[in-house]
Amino acid sequence: xxxxxxxLVVALFAIAMAQGVTIGVLSPLTGGAAxxxxxxxxxxxxALAEINAAGGVLGQPLKIIxxxxxxxxxxxxxxxxxxxxxxxxxxxxxGYSSGVTLALVESFRTFQPIVSWIGGAVSGVGIDGFDGIxxxxxxxxxxxHVHPWDYQNTEASTAFMASTGVKSxxxxxxxxxxxxxxxxxxxxxxxxxxxxxxxxxxxxxxxxGGTGDFRATIAKAAASGADALFWIGYDSDVVPLTSQIxxxxxxxxxxxxxxxxxxxxxxxxxxxxxxxxxxxxLPNLPNAEAKTFLDAYVAMHGRAPDNYMAALAYAQLWSYxxxxxxxxxTDQDAVIAALQNGTFRSPMxxxxxxxxxxxxxxxFGSEMWNVFQFQNGVREIVWPLARAxxxxxxxx
Amino acid sequence: MDLSLLPQAIVSGxxxxxxxxxxxxxxxxxxxxxxxxxxxxxxxxxxxxFLAYQLFVSFGxxxxxxxxxxxxxxxxxxALIYLSSIRFVLRAPELNQxxxxxxxxxxxxxxxxxxxxxxxxxxANVPYRSLGFQVxxxxxxxxPLGSFVISLLLVAGLYWMLASTPLxxxxxxxxxxxxxxxxxxxEVDRVYLVAFALSALLAGLGGVMIGVxxxxxxxxxxxFTLKAFAIVVLAGLGNIRGIVGAALTVALAESLVATLVxxxxxxxxxxxxxxxxxxxxxxxxxVA
Numbered sequence: 001x002x003x004x005x006x007x008l009v010v011a012l013f014a015i016a017m018a019q020g021v022t023i024g025v026l027s028p029l030t031g032g033a034a035x036x037x038x039x040x041x042x043x044x045x046x047a048l049a050e051i052n053a054a055g056g057v058l059g060q061p062l063k064i065i066x067x068x069x070x071x072x073x074x075x076x077x078x079x080x081x082x083x084x085x086x087x088x089x090x091x092x093x094x095g096y097s098s099g100v101t102l103a104l105v106e107s108f109r110t111f112q113p114i115v116s117w118i119g120g121a122v123s124g125v126g127i128d129g130f131d132g133i134x135x136x137x138x139x140x141x142x143x144x145h146v147h148p149w150d151y152q153n154t155e156a157s158t159a160f161m162a163s164t165g166v167k168s169x170x171x172x173x174x175x176x177x178x179x180x181x182x183x184x185x186x187x188x189x190x191x192x193x194x195x196x197x198x199x200x201x202x203x204x205x206x207x208x209g210g211t212g213d214f215r216a217t218i219a220k221a222a223a224s225g226a227d228a229l230f231w232i233g234y235d236s237d238v239v240p241l242t243s244q245i246x247x248x249x250x251x252x253x254x255x256x257x258x259x260x261x262x263x264x265x266x267x268x269x270x271x272x273x274x275x276x277x278x279x280x281x282l283p284n285l286p287n288a289e290a291k292t293f294l295d296a297y298v299a300m301h302g303r304a305p306d307n308y309m310a311a312l313a314y315a316q317l318w319s320y321x322x323x324x325x326x327x328x329x330t331d332q333d334a335v336i337a338a339l340q341n342g343t344f345r346s347p348m349x350x351x352x353x354x355x356x357x358x359x360x361x362x363x364f365g366s367e368m369w370n371v372f373q374f375q376n377g378v379r380e381i382v383w384p385l386a387r388a389x390x391x392x393x394x395x396x
Numbered sequence: 397m398d399l400s401l402l403p404q405a406i407v408s409g410x411x412x413x414x415x416x417x418x419x420x421x422x423x424x425x426x427x428x429x430x431x432x433x434x435x436x437x438x439x440x441x442x443x444x445x446f447l448a449y450q451l452f453v454s455f456g457x458x459x460x461x462x463x464x465x466x467x468x469x470x471x472x473x474x475a476l477i478y479l480s481s482i483r484f485v486l487r488a489p490e491l492n493q494x495x496x497x498x499x500x501x502x503x504x505x506x507x508x509x510x511x512x513x514x515x516x517x518x519x520a521n522v523p524y525r526s527l528g529f530q531v532x533x534x535x536x537x538x539x540p541l542g543s544f545v546i547s548l549l550l551v552a553g554l555y556w557m558l559a560s561t562p563l564x565x566x567x568x569x570x571x572x573x574x575x576x577x578x579x580x581x582x583e584v585d586r587v588y589l590v591a592f593a594l595s596a597l598l599a600g601l602g603g604v605m606i607g608v609x610x611x612x613x614x615x616x617x618x619x620f621t622l623k624a625f626a627i628v629v630l631a632g633l634g635n636i637r638g639i640v641g642a643a644l645t646v647a648l649a650e651s652l653v654a655t656l657v658x659x660x661x662x663x664x665x666x667x668x669x670x671x672x673x674x675x676x677x678x679x680x681x682x683v684a
Contacts, residue, residue: 030506032615034514175662203661210664211619212610215408215537216654217661219401236516239611246526247537263516263611265453271526306515 020060021330023320024083024113025094026069026076026104027313032207033071035235036096036260036309040118041066043313044093046293046300051321058328062321065089071096073103080104084111090330091116093316095146096309098122098133098177105136108143114335116144116320118312119260122181123149125357126188130181138359142332144339146316146363147280149356150182151189156369157258157278158189160383161228164254164392168196170226172217174205174233182232182258190230199224205234212240215248222250229254235261235307242271253394256371261307272374274395280368281311281347282379284389293347312364315346319363401655403534409651410644411537414544415605417643419620420627421551421636422598428634429571429591432482432493436501438621440596443504444470444603445612446512452519459519459608466600474596478589486588508614516611525608543605550601551640554594558636567591571634622665626672646671 025044028037044064052061065087067079076097083089084107092115095101101120108115115137124132132150137143148156161169169190173179180202187197203217204210214237221229229252231241238259245255258278266272283294283304293314297305305311322345323338324330340361343352348368356362371383373392380390419441426434447466451457457465477500485493527538558564569577570587578584602620610616627646631638646668653667654660 030509030514030614032613032618034509034614035516036514038514175659201661202659204664206610206616206619209619209622210661211623213408213412213651213654214661216401216405216651219404219655220398223398223401236611236613236616238516239518240609243526243539243609244537247528247539248535249528249530261515263518265518265520266611268520269518270521270523 020063021057021091021324022063022065022087022089023091023093023317024080024087024089025064025066026079026083026092026100027066027094028071028096028100029066029068031070031072032236033096036119036307037068037071039261039305039307039310040094040096040313042297042301042305043310044317046297046310047314047317047321049300050296051318057321057324058330064093064317066094069097069100071100073100076100077103077107080107080111084113090114090332091320091335093118093320094313095119101133102136102177105133108137109140112140112142114142114144114332114339116146116316116339118146118309118316120145121147121150121153122177123151123357124181125149125151126185127181132181134356134358138356138362141336141360143359144353144361144363145356145359146312148364148366148368149359149362151185151357152366153258153278153369154182154185154189155366156371157186157230157256158193159366160276160278160371161190161195161230161254161256162193163383164228166195166227166253168198168224168226169228169230170199170201170221170224170252171197172199172201172203172214172221172229172231172233174208174237175202176205176208178234179205179232186230186232198226203233206236206240207234210237212237214241214244218244218248218250221252222248227253228256230256230258232258235259235263238263238266239269239271242269242275246271251396253396254392255395260309264306267374267377267379273376274373274393276371276373276382276392278369279372279379280308280364280370281305282370282372282381284379284381285348285370286387287349289345289349290347311347315344315348315351315363318346319344398656402652403532405651405655406648407534407536408540408655409648411540411544412651413640413644413647414540414547415602416623416627416647417551417640418543418547418598418605419602420624420631420643421554421639422595422602423624424628424631424634424636424639425554425591425598426595427628428636429567430482430486430588431571431634432486432497433490434595435494435497435621436477436504437595437599437624438617439501439504440470440474440599441603441606441617441620442508442612442614443473444600445607445610445616446508446517446603447600448604448607449512449517449519449612452521459522459604463601463604466604467597470600470603471593471597475589475593477596478592482592483585483588505614512612512614514614516613518611519607522608539605539609543609546601546605548640550598554598554636563587563590623668626668630672630675
């Protein structure tokens with residue numbers, strides 16, 4: 001009898017191993033944030049092809065199931081529960097939108113798979129009366145956060161602003177969970193760095209129901225007399241915002257934006273000239289992985305990545321594959337330990353999960369960020385100086 | 397509250413009303429003549445914006461030139477959608493009509509996603525997009541002014557067509573009494589076809605303008621659709637003549653609040669729908 005049971009256990013284990021590892025991915029493939037979701041999907045596809053070409057995970061081809069969250073909270077929760085109950089996955093990847101992530105907190109806690117989460121940067125740290133994602137999930141041993149937190153984004157933005165020597169900054173932000181807390185944190189850090197912030201003003205993003213008429217907000221920024229303009233919004237706000245700044249003859253020394261991505265072909269638009277922005281990945285980063293990633297991405301997708309979320313998704317899937325292979329099993333504790341202790345590849349260079357203010361496992365920090373400037377149709381890295389490909393130029 | 401910005405707020409509001417009128421008038425035409433609430437109207441803007449983008453990328457066409465191609469293309473697309481689906485639900489319950497047009501909208505959005513992807517696109521080289529000139533300290537943008545003038549001409553042309561041409565009279569007759577119009581020999585189905593195609597054409601023209609001022613994305617029409625529905629309700633369902641006044645009212649109110657109230661831009665939609673709410677309540681009390 002014992003022999004039969006042992007044989008059955010071995011057979012079941014063999015069947016389970018033969019099926020290979022499946023990772024469930026949550027990403028906004030359609031809807032207003034589809035650009036980011038499609039970029040993540042492209043990054044996952046490239047990593048998946050490379051991982052399987054290199055032997056897969058635990059000797060079997062790795063599989064991913066991508067579910068569309070539409071950047072909508074209710075859809076995201078339903079998609080996650082489908083991955084848990086119907087597909088039976090043990091690992092979750094992807095992730096975008098702080099609103100969707102906050103809606104998923106209780107479902108994550110109910111099922112407690114290993115969650116490696118790219119987006120959802122709203123930490124809640126330093127903001128009274130608001131529980132952010134780092135506060136709610138950061139201490140969970142099964143939660144790994146890849147993208148820098150909002151305060152790490154702001155640290156980089158503020159350090160760049162301080163490096164320009166400007167004395168005052170007008171701060172415009174979109175009015176949802178992405179821009180609001182980020183702007184509060186940014187205003188505090190800018191002031192701590194000795195700059196005045198004469199205006200902090202919310203606007204309705206084109207992604208959240210706005211029609212792209214930012215003239216009133218820009219007129220207020222111009223009237224504030226600030227040396228520089230710092231805005232936090234979405235990709236689709238870039239064209240109306242930058243063109244209306246010129247139309248209204250607003251002439252700050254620097255125009256600095258922090259959207260998740262930049263519109264395709266914007267580089268060639270005259271409005272782009274001198275605009276600076278925060279970005280995680282650029283092909284001209286001075287590390288070999290950046291170029292290798294670019295070449296492989298172009299070979300697979302026929303074009304260069306125009307959203308750094310592709311690079312983060314690529315890095316995230318590789319980290320899962322390397323960690324599970326290092327653990328030699330899909331046992332949750334073993335994989336958590338491997339993710340905790342591993343150093344992983346990425347187009348931005350080597351990275352690992354480290355503690356942040358509250359989180360046990362934070363991937364990239366403020367050191368990931370680069371500031372680039374559109375100069376004659378090219379995105380030149382202007383900050384940090386160690387990675388700079390061109391000097392920063394004033395808009396005036 | 398910085399009152400020095402008041403003249404700019406008024407000018408910006410008046411100019412914005414042109415685009416609002418243009419995106420609303422096609423919807424009003426579909427509701428007024430055909431009696432169908434077209435939830436895919438915003439996706440017609442989106443298709444117009446993407447066609448202008450594609451003509452720029454493939455042939456280097458300026459969006460103003462694209463208007464000549466996009467408008468007829470949208471009319472054809474509108475006619476095909478009417479012939480293949482809309483005409484079959486004209487006598488169906490309103491819920492069926494709404495579900496159908498909602499579904500058409502989702503299909504168009506996903507087709508755009510397949511063809512152009514989800515990344516916001518840019519019609520990169522529009523030399524007049526950032527052009528503005530100062531008059532008495534107030535900035536007037538070339539694009540808002542141009543779209544205001546074009547919109548007014550198109551809306552005026554539509555008024556004239558409805559009032560003074562046999563086709564316009566046929567549309568008004570069908571709108572007033574579909575059965576009676578049929579009895580006196582009007583081809584009702586053909587009038588509906590032309591009205592729906594014209595509605596799509598106007599949305600296409602609005603879409604080209606939206607493509608200039610914004611990045612075309614599969615969901616670019618959503619914000620404007622909300623406003624178009626609200627303006628149509630404010631003007632009175634199907635009342636094409638009331639569109640310009642309604643668009644001017646809401647655009648001015650939005651601009652004033654966005655300029656004069658701290659964080660006012662984020663309140664734009666609230667202002668917009670507060671006006672609609674007040675007007676509807678006022679109307680219902682008047683009727684009662």
